[in-house]
Amino acid sequence: MNSKRIGILTSGGDCPGLNAVIRAVVKAAEKEKWSVYGLPYGTDGFRDIADKKRSPEELLLTRKCYQLPGEIRGVDVLQFFSGSILGSISKGDPDKDPEVKAAILRGYEMLNLDALIAIGGDGSLKIIYDLAEEGHWNLIAIPKTIDNDVPLTEFCVGFTTAVEVVTQALYDLTFTAASHNRIIIVEVMGRDAGHLALQGGIAGGADIILIPELTPYLSLDVLHGCCEKLLNLQQYDRYFGLVVIAEGVKNQHNKKEDRIGDYLKREIQEEYGQILCQKKHQDFCLLKDMDMRVTVLGHLQRSHPPVAWDRLLATAFGVQAIKLIEKGQYNKLVVWKKGKVDIEPLYDVIQTIKKSHEDKECPCPSPVREDDCLVKTARSLGIYLGDRPESMGRVKLDSSCSSPFSHSCVN
Numbered sequence: 097m098n099s100k101r102i103g104i105l106t107s108g109g110d111c112p113g114l115n116a117v118i119r120a121v122v123k124a125a126e127k128e129k130w131s132v133y134g135l136p137y138g139t140d141g142f143r144d145i146a147d148k149k150r151s152p153e154e155l156l157l158t159r160k161c162y163q164l165p166g167e168i169r170g171v172d173v174l175q176f177f178s179g180s181i182l183g184s185i186s187k188g189d190p191d192k193d194p195e196v197k198a199a200i201l202r203g204y205e206m207l208n209l210d211a212l213i214a215i216g217g218d219g220s221l222k223i224i225y226d227l228a229e230e231g232h233w234n235l236i237a238i239p240k241t242i243d244n245d246v247p248l249t250e251f252c253v254g255f256t257t258a259v260e261v262v263t264q265a266l267y268d269l270t271f272t273a274a275s276h277n278r279i280i281i282v283e284v285m286g287r288d289a290g291h292l293a294l295q296g297g298i299a300g301g302a303d304i305i306l307i308p309e310l311t312p313y314l315s316l317d318v319l320h321g322c323c324e325k326l327l328n329l330q331q332y333d334r335y336f337g338l339v340v341i342a343e344g345v346k347n348q349h350n351k352k353e354d355r356i357g358d359y360l361k362r363e364i365q366e367e368y369g370q371i372l373c374q375k376k377h378q379d380f381c382l383l384k385d386m387d388m389r390v391t392v393l394g395h396l397q398r399s400h401p402p403v404a405w406d407r408l409l410a411t412a413f414g415v416q417a418i419k420l421i422e423k424g425q426y427n428k429l430v431v432w433k434k435g436k437v438d439i440e441p442l443y444d445v446i447q448t449i450k451k452s453h454e455d456k457e458c459p460c461p462s463p464v465r466e467d468d469c470l471v472k473t474a475r476s477l478g479i480y481l482g483d484r485p486e487s488m489g490r491v492k493l494d495s496s497c498s499s500p501f502s503h504s505c506v507n
């Protein structure tokens with residue numbers, strides 16, 4: 097049995113489950129009596145070695161004791177925590193700085209590694225793939241991101257925990273929304289992908305879910321559809337509502353907003369006020385003013401301890417990475433497909449990522465598809481997904497209503 101030297105790093109935005117992958121890799125490697133070196137802050141760790149800021153021994157993860165207060169100790173405790181014990185970087189591309197790139201390649205050589213396990217998302221895996229090509233590294237990639245948008249895998253590490261956070265937030269917000277007859281808009285991360293908003297929204301009981309794949313921007317039709325959905329709730333005596341919007345949805349002019357949830361609130365209030373003015377004349381006595389609030393879940397979605405499924409996935413992925421190195425199978429992405437761990441050629445994955453990043457219209461490498469069974473599920477439940485409100489048509493505005501959302505407009 098040949099002893100091997102394995103490097104491991106986490107790169108890109110952190111997410112729950114990274115430490116669980118590290119723990120699995122360390123445990124499986126220790127069983128083979130291999131050494132695992134943990135690179136601090138992604139590929140920056142190689143620069144530290146090149147610049148002699150750290151010695152290889154400092155990076156050794158195997159045969160170490162990780163201790164918590166009390167008697168809880170050993171590598172196993174790592175799987176419980178979110179974040180990354182190695183640290184991660186989500187900024188900068190070494191390709192744009194020849195000196196940085198040279199130092200990274202030098203550091204890799206100096207560590208004398210047999211293989212590198214990179215845990216990353218679409219952006220960071222692309223960068224590491226290019227470095228690996230240039231430095232002839234033996235690379236195994238493990239997909240992680242709460243956005244779940246790495247191609248060719250059904251699950252990325254961290255996604256399920258983030259769905260849980262969104263689901264729990266919606267549940268919690270239901271009670272305050274109901275107590276005050278409010279609409280609460282929840283802005284969810286996901287970058288250009290809507291998986292997190294869609295799954296969290298369905299599981300959390302949202303009435304409206306807006307994701308970039310189905311609602312690239314907030315057209316007047318979409319705003320009108322949102323208002324009609326909220327008005328329809330009132331006809332069933334429900335005066336509160338939950339709206340989920342993914343951060344990747346753009347404003348009415350197809351431009352990115354810093355806080356798309358706040359923008360949506362302003363626009364719905366205006367549109368809604370105008371509709372109320374119209375409906376008032378039609379004697380809809382039940383219709384009420386909609387009081388709205390916005391909650392931005394932000395980095396809470398990245399920092400929750402990994403749920404059981406993320407720990408399992410992380411563990412299975414970590415073990416698979418070691419198996420691939422044992423067999424000398426490199427340049428693979430470890431994936432979850434059809435109920436089991438599998439592998440895909442990294443080349444194919446990176447090509448898909450590169451193509452999508454060049455596509456201005458659809459920059460997401462693994463978007464929610466229109467025929468996704470969960471899209472169908474949401475529609476069957478009556479969740480409004482931003483479809484054109486055909487049944488309704490555009491309401492013609494009443495010119496007498498100059499201040500659409502003032503109380504004078506409201507029954």
Ligand code: F6P
Binds near residue numbers: 186241242286343398
């Ligand atoms: O890609 C993961 C992610 O959390 C996205 O959902 C989000 O848009 C982005 O990272 C936030 O990045 P940062 O932590 O740099 O603000």
